[in-house]
Amino acid sequence: MKPWMKADEEAPPPSPGLGGSAIRCREVCRSYGELKVLSNLNLTVPQGQIYGLLGPSGCGKTTLLKCIVGTLKISRGHISVLGKPPAFPGHQVPGRMVGYMPQDLALYNEFTISDTLTFFGRIHGLSSTDTQARMDFLVDFLDLPQKSKLVRNLSGGQKRRVSLGAALLQNPQLLILDEPTVGVDPVLRAKIWQHLVEIVKTGKVSVVITTHYIEEARQANVVGLMRNGRLLAEGHPETMMKQHNAPTLEKAFLQLCETSDQVGSKHSTSPLGGVLESSQSFESGRDESLPILGAGSGPVEELPKYSADWKVRVRHVMPKWRNIAALIIKTTVRMKRMPGSLCFQFLLPVIQISLMCLCIGGDPKGIQVAVVNNETSSSSYSQSLLSFLDNSSVQQVNLSHAEAFAGAYNGEYWAVIGFGKNFTSYLTKRMIQRQVSKEVVDGGSVHVWLDLTSKLSLHAHWEENIKLTISLCPVSQFEEPIYGSMNSDFTTFVTPGAVLSITFYLAVGLTALSFVIERKEGLMDRCWVAGVSSLETVLAHLISQLFVISIQVILLLLLMLLVFKIPNEGSLVLVIALIGLQGVTGISFGLVISSAIDDEQNANQAALGIFYPNLIVSGIIWPVECIPYPLRYISLALPQTYASEALRCIMYRGWGLSRMMVWRGFAVTLGWNTFFVILAIVILKLRT
Ligand SMILES: Nc1ncnc2c1ncn2[C@@H]1O[C@H](COP(=O)(O)OP(=O)(O)OP(=O)(O)O)[C@@H](O)[C@H]1O
Numbered sequence: 001m002k003p004w005m006k007a008d009e010e011a012p013p014p015s016p017g018l019g020g021s022a023i024r025c026r027e028v029c030r031s032y033g034e035l036k037v038l039s040n041l042n043l044t045v046p047q048g049q050i051y052g053l054l055g056p057s058g059c060g061k062t063t064l065l066k067c068i069v070g071t072l073k074i075s076r077g078h079i080s081v082l083g084k085p086p087a088f089p090g091h092q093v094p095g096r097m098v099g100y101m102p103q104d105l106a107l108y109n110e111f112t113i114s115d116t117l118t119f120f121g122r123i124h125g126l127s128s129t130d131t132q133a134r135m136d137f138l139v140d141f142l143d144l145p146q147k148s149k150l151v152r153n154l155s156g157g158q159k160r161r162v163s164l165g166a167a168l169l170q171n172p173q174l175l176i177l178d179e180p181t182v183g184v185d186p187v188l189r190a191k192i193w194q195h196l197v198e199i200v201k202t203g204k205v206s207v208v209i210t211t212h213y214i215e216e217a218r219q220a221n222v223v224g225l226m227r228n229g230r231l232l233a234e235g236h237p238e239t240m241m242k243q244h245n246a247p248t249l250e251k252a253f254l255q256l257c258e259t260s261d262q263v264g265s266k267h268s269t270s271p272l273g274g275v276l277e278s279s280q281s282f283e284s285g286r287d288e289s290l291p292i293l294g295a296g297s298g299p300v301e302e303l304p305k306y307s308a309d310w311k312v313r314v315r316h317v318m319p320k321w322r323n324i325a326a327l328i329i330k331t332t333v334r335m336k337r338m339p340g341s342l343c344f345q346f347l348l349p350v351i352q353i354s355l356m357c358l359c360i361g362g363d364p365k366g367i368q369v370a371v372v373n374n375e376t377s378s379s380s381y382s383q384s385l386l387s388f389l390d391n392s393s394v395q396q397v398n399l400s401h402a403e404a405f406a407g408a409y410n411g412e413y414w415a416v417i418g419f420g421k422n423f424t425s426y427l428t429k430r431m432i433q434r435q436v437s438k439e440v441v442d443g444g445s446v447h448v449w450l451d452l453t454s455k456l457s458l459h460a461h462w463e464e465n466i467k468l469t470i471s472l473c474p475v476s477q478f479e480e481p482i483y484g485s486m487n488s489d490f491t492t493f494v495t496p497g498a499v500l501s502i503t504f505y506l507a508v509g510l511t512a513l514s515f516v517i518e519r520k521e522g523l524m525d526r527c528w529v530a531g532v533s534s535l536e537t538v539l540a541h542l543i544s545q546l547f548v549i550s551i552q553v554i555l556l557l558l559l560m561l562l563v564f565k566i567p568n569e570g571s572l573v574l575v576i577a578l579i580g581l582q583g584v585t586g587i588s589f590g591l592v593i594s595s596a597i598d599d600e601q602n603a604n605q606a607a608l609g610i611f612y613p614n615l616i617v618s619g620i621i622w623p624v625e626c627i628p629y630p631l632r633y634i635s636l637a638l639p640q641t642y643a644s645e646a647l648r649c650i651m652y653r654g655w656g657l658s659r660m661m662v663w664r665g666f667a668v669t670l671g672w673n674t675f676f677v678i679l680a681i682v683i684l685k686l687r688t
Contacts, residue, residue, distance in 0.1 A: 022047045022174055022206035023068055028077035030060075030067055037063045038229045040077070045222070048203035050196055052217030052237070053210045054253060055226030061210045062103050064226070065176050068208070070094050071525045080304075082174055089308040089316035095531035096124040099172035101180050104522035105159050108330065109152035110337035113144055113162055116151060117169055122326035123530045124170040131169070138165040141195065143188055150337075157183040164192070166526075175199075175207040181216065193219045214250040225253055232256050319536045327532065327540030335548075342548075345510065349552045350559055352502050353495075357564040361490030364393045370404035370413040371396045374421035381427055382419035385446065408451060418447040483653045485567070495566050496651055497620030497644035499556055503579050504586035504640065507549060508607050511541065511590025516603045519594070534684035538677060542587055549583035569654030574662070578647055581669045585639050588676030595683035620644055639672040 023045035030038040037060040045051040053061050066072040068079060070086030070093065081098070084091040092098070107116055114135065121131030139147055142161040151159060164180045175196070181189045197219060199205045209220065217223050218237045225232045225240075233240065233256055237249050246252035308316075335342050375382045386396060396417075399407065404416045420426065426444030429436055436444075484492070518524045527537070553576060560566045568575060590607070597603045615621065617631065618640040627635050635641050646665020649655040657663050 020047045024080045026078045029075045049221035050207040052220030052223040059226045060229040069100050069529045090312035094529045096170050098174045099167035100529040101167035101177045102522045103178040106522035106526040107151045110334045112148050114147035120166045177209045232260050323532045323536045324540045328544045331544035349502050350555050356498050368395050368413050370399045370416045372401045372404045372418040381424040414451050416449040496647035500582045503583040507583045507586025508590040511587045512593040512603045512607045515594030534681050545587045553579045568651045570650035574650050585673045591680035595680045642668045
């Protein structure tokens with residue numbers, strides 16, 4: 001046994017397939033919605049042989065291979081691979097017993113050739129010496145460029161060879177190769193076939209290979225001809241050619257197709273109607289040297305019963321740290337190779353929170369207000385009232401009545417404030433006398449005409465300013481606040497919620513897309529076939545993104561507390577923990593999106609579509625108390641409503657976990673987190 005062939009501790013001894021077959025498919029059916037792709041397909045791959053799976057484009061070859069490696073579930077029938085159904089507890093298919101080269105390239109573009117092979121080596125549990133030895137052999141054998149070359153810089157053919165190398169890496173007992181020779185020059189194609197012929201000679205390795213070059217399949221021990229989701233025939237290539245009196249395998253295949261069409265049309269015109277019955281296989285009790293045209297099903301076979309010890313079942317669902325570590329290293333290497341994107345990820349929340357603190361909630365400045373003061377005396381009460389107005393935000397322009405209104409109608413002034421000429425004396429009368437005439441009330445009032453068509457919040461601000469100044473100042477006094485400071489503004493209210501929201505959505509964005517892209521490029525399937533489970537994928541992603549989130553949170557807090565001087569009366573540890581947990585909730589929500597949605601555009605739309613309603617309804621911008629009732633219940637159930645309140649309580653009231661409003665924020669965040677993680681794992685599991 002070669003060094004790299006050492007079985008790892010969990011690997012069972014090589015299991016001979018059922019009755020000497022590496023793969024047995026019986027009455028296998030698989031549909032995509034209404035489209036029936038595989039129908040009652042029977043196929044047998046003998047142990048220690050090369051099986052060439054041939055058929056026109058779209059006949060279902062890739063679908064069949066995906067069912068064999070376990071990335072697709074069959075709707076009916078039975079498949080056994082190396083003795084057990086794929087994904088059976090304790091079975092290493094998917095796992096190191098199978099090497100799979102999918103039709104898509106399924107390679108990480110930011111990886112070098114060496115990174116790619118090292119990554120799969122780690123997942124298969126190869127030691128670094130074994131991986132290195134295998135890598136050297138494969139680079140030489142597959143005529144690959146330097147190991148340090150990035151996959152993204154390779155040619156199409158070179159990428160396919162790296163993909164083939166990843167499938168051959170751990171010397172698996174079963175090789176499933178989906179069109180490995182596409183884009184490969186004839187010399188190397190011959191070399192690949194020669195290698196396959198070599199490795200099956202030991203009798204321990206079996207190979208299933210699909211190819212468009214029908215003639216190269218003559219080197220296979222058995223070829224299966226597939227059409228319309230069925231196997232037309234299965235047998236030795238030479239025998240097949242002989243039987244059809246054809247000089248080439250391609251011609252034999254054409255004849256088989258014609259014969260099958262004739263049989264099909266006869267069936268369709270016969271009273272019985274219908275298409276071909278289930279295809280017969282190589283092993284269905286016939287002379288193996290004869291190819292079989294699929295008509296009539298073979299003898300009914302007793303299916304073996306499979307069982308697994310509970311310990312094996314538990315070990316099967318438990319995550320393997322080896323795989324998680326390999327996935328984390330993979331993400332770290334990819335991040336290192338994209339420093340620009342990493343910096344952007346770190347800077348984005350900083351930019352967002354800076355913009356928010358600078359542009360939202362500040363006091364308005366330089367609002368021009370026309371003042372028509374008909375009182376002339378400098379000791380009048382109107383003068384002193386006007387001096388109370390906050391002159392940094394309200395710029396008073398003294399004008400005549402006509403000029404003030406002309407200016408306001410022209411949009412130059414946002415309001416006109418008017419005082420009658422007897423304002424001071426009438427106001428004094430209003431305060432002293434119990435009953436006064438309407439004229440006194442009118443003359444002793446400040447008259448305010450507002451332009452309410454634009455910048456309403458600013459109006460609200462200075463309208464409040466005027467009201468307070470004019471009506472309350474003489475009689476009320478605001479004492480030191482119980483919590484917060486006199487200088488608290490809208491920014492102070494909005495910052496905790498905004499920080500949580502920014503952290504949550506950046507995490508959603510990052511996760512939702514990365515998974516969708518990995519699935520689209522076939523990387524997830526490839527990792528799954530290598531033995532990585534959904535749980536391991538989710539955990540590895542959570543852990544590696546946690547690193548990004550930690551840096552984001554540190555930068556956010558530094559900026560918020562030191563630059564924008566947002567007060568924090570409470571525990572910094574609680575603040576960091578709550579923001580970090582919201583980030584993790586964002587990652588888990590992103591995982592749900594990416595598990596359920598296949599397309600980047602739709603995943604983007606889902607993430608963005610949820611952002612705005614959540615921001616508004618979670619009481620981040622405006623208090624929850626202003627939300628009408630049925631909607632308020634929804635608001636309270638959202639991930640950020642209680643969390644924002646908790647963060648405000650920690651930061652501005654200095655409260656700790658003993659307060660219900662604080663622990664409730666943590667509890668709701670953890671609850672959502674758990675729910676999203678479980679949902680993502682379930683969806684991923686259901687979809688593979
Ligand atoms: N995810 C999918 N959803 C819906 N239909 C699909 C999906 N994948 C494949 N199909 C359809 O199933 C049929 C069989 O596809 P499959 O990829 O298995 O064919 P194939 O024989 O491998 O073709 P090729 O040689 O061109 O790769 C095709 O009609 C294809 O359009």
